[in-house]
Amino acid sequence: xxxxxxLFTFVESNPALAVGFNIILLVVSGMLAHxxxxxxxxxxxxxxxxxxxxxxxxxxxxxxxxxxxxxFIPVIIVYYVxxxxxxxxxxxxxxxxxxxxxxxxxxxxxxxxxxxxxVNSSYLRKTRRKNHSIKGYIQIGKILVHVIAAIMxxxxxxxxxxxxxxxxxxxxxxxxxFVFQHTLLSLVANVQLSSxxxxxxxxxxxxxxxxxxxxxxDIALHTITIRNWDNTISRIPTKNFLTExxxxxxxxxxxxxxxxxxxxxxxxHSISFLSQExxxxxxxxxxxxxxxxxxxxxxxxTGVANRWFIxxxxxxxxxxxxxxxxxxxxxPDIIKDMYIVVRTLKPTPAGIPLEIxxxxxxxxxxxxxxxxxxxxxxITAVAGQFSLRLYQYPAGHDFWRLSQQSSARGxxxxxxx
Numbered sequence: 158x159x160x161x162x163x164l165f166t167f168v169e170s171n172p173a174l175a176v177g178f179n180i181i182l183l184v185v186s187g188m189l190a191h192x193x194x195x196x197x198x199x200x201x202x203x204x205x206x207x208x209x210x211x212x213x214x215x216x217x218x219x220x221x222x223x224x225x226x227x228x229f230i231p232v233i234i235v236y237y238v239x240x241x242x243x244x245x246x247x248x249x250x251x252x253x254x255x256x257x258x259x260x261x262x263x264x265x266x267x268x269x270x271x272x273x274x275x276v277n278s279s280y281l282r283k284t285r286r287k288n289h290s291i292k293g294y295i296q297i298g299k300i301l302v303h304v305i306a307a308i309m310x311x312x313x314x315x316x317x318x319x320x321x322x323x324x325x326x327x328x329x330x331x332x333x334x335f336v337f338q339h340t341l342l343s344l345v346a347n348v349q350l351s352s353x354x355x356x357x358x359x360x361x362x363x364x365x366x367x368x369x370x371x372x373x374x375d376i377a378l379h380t381i382t383i384r385n386w387d388n389t390i391s392r393i394p395t396k397n398f399l400t401e402x403x404x405x406x407x408x409x410x411x412x413x414x415x416x417x418x419x420x421x422x423x424x425x426h427s428i429s430f431l432s433q434e435x436x437x438x439x440x441x442x443x444x445x446x447x448x449x450x451x452x453x454x455x456x457x458x459t460g461v462a463n464r465w466f467i468x469x470x471x472x473x474x475x476x477x478x479x480x481x482x483x484x485x486x487x488x489p490d491i492i493k494d495m496y497i498v499v500r501t502l503k504p505t506p507a508g509i510p511l512e513i514x515x516x517x518x519x520x521x522x523x524x525x526x527x528x529x530x531x532x533x534x535x536i537t538a539v540a541g542q543f544s545l546r547l548y549q550y551p552a553g554h555d556f557w558r559l560s561q562q563s564s565a566r567g568x569x570x571x572x573x574x
Contacts, residue, residue: 186238187231194227225271228264232257258313266306273298296378297344342396343379350398356381360407367393367401414492415520417529420502420510421536427546428474428509431466433459435473438542444487448479474501477543478511481536485515490528492516508548511536 236257239250277295312319350356356373362383363370371385380392409415429435436458439445449458452471481499485491498514513536517528540547 182238182242187235190231190234191227194230222268222271222275225264225268228267229261232260232264255313259310262306262309262313266302269302270299273302294347297347300340300378339394339396340379343394346395346399347376347378350376350395356398356405357407360405361410362403362405364393364401364403367391369393410520413520414495414516414518415525416514416516417525417532418512418514419529419533420512421533422505422508422548423474423501423511423540424508424546424548425504427544428472429544430463431471431473431476432463433461435544438544439473439476442480442539442542444484445476445480448483449476452476452479473543473545474509474511477540477545480543481513484535485513485532488528488532490518490524492518507550 236254239253239257242250273295277291280291308319312321356362356376358373358376360373361371362373369383369385369391371383371391373381374384375382377395379395381395381398383391383393385391436449439449440458450456452475453461478499478501482497485497485499486493491497492515495516496514498512500512500514502510502512513532517525519525519528537547
């Protein structure tokens with residue numbers, strides 16, 4: 158005891174040594190508080206706050222929250238221990254208090270950021286709207302937390318009221334708006350996209366100007382991430398979705414139907430009025446009798462004169478259109494409650510386009526393409542039964558056939574043509 162009294166008397170008689178001793182005491186107290194928090198307080202906090210939510214809150218998350226809370230304790234202890242050291246210089250006390258204040262607000266902003274991350278993950282895990290993202294709002298919250306923390310740190314460093322710091326920011330508002338213009342535009346775009354539900358996670362979007370077509374996998378404040386169908390990843394600024402044209406195919410998936418709108422070119426020279434000679438191969442096709450009977454008003458087609466077809470304007474293309482509408486309505490993969498239209502479009506140098514307009518019962522890409530391919534493969538094959546020719550540009554085989562015909566007429570061997 159006498160030795161300790163002698164040591165304290167010696168320390169008090171040397172101001173510089175007293176200051177050093179106090180600083181060491183502050184450091185030791187801070188380190189002890191830190192160790193106690195890491196190994197004792199974290200377990201206490203986890204049991205106290207997460208005992209009834211262990212199934213809902215992942216262990217890694219609650220451990221990180223407890224660690225963020227434990228960062229406050231050493232700062233608070235150092236701050237209050239400093240108040241019981243009267244021999245410390247005023248400038249040093251002010252500097253330590255300032256450091257404690259800065260660390261307090263830094264740790265506070267880190268804690269709130271962690272809480273916002275937990276809110277985001279909990280929302281995605283519990284909400285029924287799995288495709289709805291609030292990541293943009295979370296990032297906005299983080300920006301506000303950082304801004305408030307920066308204002309409070311400036312207030313602590315300058316020893317002024319936060320209201321004075323905020324009022325002084327008005328002078329540099331124009332500069333701040335210029336610096337954060339992209340953030341402000343992204344903020345407005347993100348709010349509009351989220352509030353109007355025009356874009357959600359999992360949506361299939363197509364942006365032809367950027368050559369993008371794929372699934373939305375992330376909606377953040379500044380960028381929207383898209384996984385293209387070739388498994389490449391693209392990131393588009395959020396503000397582009399307000400200024401550029403894009404197509405969201407999700408409404409099509411939600412409706413349960415997918416549209417087919419494709420045309421095939423008919424050679425105009427193959428279109429003619431119906432005749433009894435032309436009806437022979439047509440009547441051999443299953444399903445032709447019903448549309449033909451409607452066009453003939455119930456008459457027996459075998460008893461109708463060829464002149465009747467001319468007087469009533471019935472062509473092979475007319476019968477072909479009505480037959481295709483009836484054939485499409487009988488297909489199980491075509492929705493009958495939606496439009497089923499087979500129509501001719503404006504003639505072109507390639508012929509008369511015959512357009513098929515209907516909706517498939519499956520929105521899956523593979524099923525849709527299989528249905529669409531099957532329809533046009535059948536049209537290509539059955540058109541000849543209606544004395545119709547499909548148009549296509551002359552190919553090498555066409556020129557070879559012409560050469561064979563010319564060779565046969567001129568008795569010239571094909572090899573010498």
